[in-house]
């Protein structure tokens with residue numbers, strides 16, 4: 001009886017934001033995105049600046065790569081924001097954040113980010129997901145280094161991204 005009543009309650013869409021520099025998106029990011037969609041309905045992948053990293057790709061290029069990878073996926077939205085993550089979240093009315101946690105080396109930065117953001121916007125909750133073992137040590141920086149030295153980037157990124165990396169280093 002109780003179960004029957006539940007069927008008529010309209011479930012609200014569960015939304016989350018996955019912020020990052022995605023310079024460029026790697027198979028590790030993709031793994032985190034797919035994992036998050038097991039428990040949320042729609043993911044907003046939000047490209048932004050990392051305060052200390054000089055990007056190889058422009059915002060437009062980073063977004064185009066993500067859009068290419070997730071073409072035809074209605075549950076994945078690609079956006080960009082400038083400024084504080086907390087301001088962006090407040091503007092969107094989304095308070096769930098997804099982040100990937102790989103090795104212990106990520107922990108300090110992530111912990112600081114969560115706690116600082118929470119001081120500014122207490123409603124935020126962050127869910128950390130760990131990628132497949134083979135992506136634990138994969139990073140955009142490592143991929144860029146491999147590309148710069150003409151290594152086999154296609155093992156670590158989708159073909160669209162591998163091609164963009166080759167293009168960058170040809171010019």
Ligand code: PNS
Nearest residue numbers: 019020021022049050083084085113116
């Ligand atoms: O993929 P990254 O580079 O590890 O992502 C880090 C990022 C971009 C999510 C973080 O630097 C960020 O949220 N930048 C937006 C500016 C901001 O809110 N800074 C305060 C962090 S405590």
